[in-house]
Amino acid sequence: MPVLESTSSRINDVDLDDPAIKRSAQLTKALGHPVRLTILKLLIQRDTCFCGDFTDVLPLAQSTVSQHLKVLKNTGLITFTSSGVRNCYCLNPEGIDALSECLKSLTDMFEKTDRPDCC
Amino acid sequence: MPVLESTSSRINDVDLDDPAIKRSAQLTKALGHPVRLTILKLLIQRDTCFCGDFTDVLPLAQSTVSQHLKVLKNTGLITFTSSGVRNCYCLNPEGIDALSECLKSLTDMFEKTDRPDCC
DNA sequence: ATATTCCATCGTATTTTAACGATTAATAAT
DNA sequence: ATTATTAATCGTTAAAATACGATGGAATAT
Numbered sequence: 001m002p003v004l005e006s007t008s009s010r011i012n013d014v015d016l017d018d019p020a021i022k023r024s025a026q027l028t029k030a031l032g033h034p035v036r037l038t039i040l041k042l043l044i045q046r047d048t049c050f051c052g053d054f055t056d057v058l059p060l061a062q063s064t065v066s067q068h069l070k071v072l073k074n075t076g077l078i079t080f081t082s083s084g085v086r087n088c089y090c091l092n093p094e095g096i097d098a099l100s101e102c103l104k105s106l107t108d109m110f111e112k113t114d115r116p117d118c119c
Numbered sequence: 120m121p122v123l124e125s126t127s128s129r130i131n132d133v134d135l136d137d138p139a140i141k142r143s144a145q146l147t148k149a150l151g152h153p154v155r156l157t158i159l160k161l162l163i164q165r166d167t168c169f170c171g172d173f174t175d176v177l178p179l180a181q182s183t184v185s186q187h188l189k190v191l192k193n194t195g196l197i198t199f200t201s202s203g204v205r206n207c208y209c210l211n212p213e214g215i216d217a218l219s220e221c222l223k224s225l226t227d228m229f230e231k232t233d234r235p236d237c238c
Numbered sequence: 239a240t241a242t243t244c245c246a247t248c249g250t251a252t253t254t255t256a257a258c259g260a261t262t263a264a265t266a267a268t
Numbered sequence: 269a270t271t272a273t274t275a276a277t278c279g280t281t282a283a284a285a286t287a288c289g290a291t292g293g294a295a296t297a298t
Contacts, residue, residue, distance in 0.1 A: 014157050014161075014176050014177055014178075016153045016154065016157065016177070016178065017153075018153075021153050021156055021157060021160075022153055024150070024156055025150070025151055025152055025153045025155075025156050026151075028147045028148075028150040028151040028156075029147075029148065029150075029151025029152070030151075031143070031144070031147040031148075031151075031225070032144055032145075032147040032148025032149075032150075032151045033144055033148070033255090033256090034135045034136075034137075034140050034141055034144045035135065035256095036144075037140055037143060037144050037147075038133050038135065038140060040228075040229075041140075041228070042133070044228060044229070050274085050275090051274075051275055051276085052273095052274065052275080055275090057133045058133055058135070059133075059135065060256095060257075060258090061257070061258055061259075062274085062275065062276095063257080063258065063259075063260090063275085063276080063277080063278095064256070064257050064258070065275095066275065066276060066277080067255090067256075067257080067276095067277095068256090069276095070276090071255095082264090084264090084265060084266075084274090085264065085265040085266060085273065085274050085275085086265090086273095086274060086275080087274080087275065087276080096229050099229055100226055100229050100230055103222050103225050103226045103229070104222075104226055106150070106222050107219055107222040107223055107226065109159075109160070109163060110159075110163070110215050110218055110219050110222070111219055152285090152286090154286095169244080169245090170244075170245055170246085171243095171244065171245080174245090179287075179288090180287070180288050180289075181244090181245065181246095182245085182246080182247080182248095182287080182288065182289075182290090183286070183287050183288070184245095185245065185246060185247080186246095186247095186285090186286075186287080187286090188246095189246085189247095190285095201294090201295095203244095203294090203295060203296075204243065204244050204245085204294070204295040204296055205243090205244060205245085205295090206244080206245065206246080
């Protein structure tokens with residue numbers, strides 16, 4: 001078996017498990033759905049908080065909205081607080097900060113305009 | 120178009136088909152995978168261009184890489200040019216501009232820190 | 239002409255996402 | 269105590285995403 005094709009990772013290989021890449025992918029993936037983008041927008045614009053606030057306004061079943069909220073929660077973008085019969089979802093400052101950093105970092109990355117055309 | 124300024128048909132209704140929301144979701148979704156993020160990074164960092172440049176470096180089958188390139192192409196982020204036996208993929212200036220605008224708009228949206236805590 | 243290289247596409251399998259209705263647990267109201 | 273409300277979770281279904289190997293077409297090399 002040729003040495004170059006051995007199981008050991010090669011020098012020039014890319015590490016897809018790079019934490020920064022993985023986190024950026026996770027964050028952008030969480031944004032990558034109209035419903036989740038809308039929920040975040042509502043959380044910023046209005047004093048919406050409860051699951052019902054979103055189901056009132058979104059053309060989706062309550063369970064579906066709940067599922068999207070879970071995704072945002074698992075990504076760290078929103079927090080969950082059980083306040084009585086209603087459960088309150090708020091923007092999570094740490095998560096939002098991380099997201100802002102991520103978005104800015106990506107913006108910087110894509111704004112390098114001094115690249116010559118390769119083709 | 121800034122995400123925050125998108126229109127909705129009724130005051131209390133949300134339009135999930137809003138073009139700005141849909142486009143932002145599409146763009147962020149395209150970024151939402153480690154492989155695609157890596158491909159874009161390679162396109163920016165180096166003079167990589169050909170499909171083989173990516174397959175050399177990514178621990179994935181050629182057909183899988185090709186599939187991810189297709190997603191980026193369909194999202195408008197890269198262009199495809201058949202240059203002989205090799206096919207060249209480059210960053211698409213229009214798409215990248217749109218992405219930058221989108222990312223900046225999202226950054227602005229999430230950076231509104233004058234929101235009071237709701238809970 | 240033949241062989242080789244590159245890589246898009248096809249077919250397929252597996253996993254994940256997205257959506258729904260039904261159920262259930264908890265609280266609040268009567 | 270009983271009923272109503274809220275919303276998470278469960279179970280299911282359908283669709284999309286992800287990955288792979290195989291195939292084939294086009295350009296190049298021999």
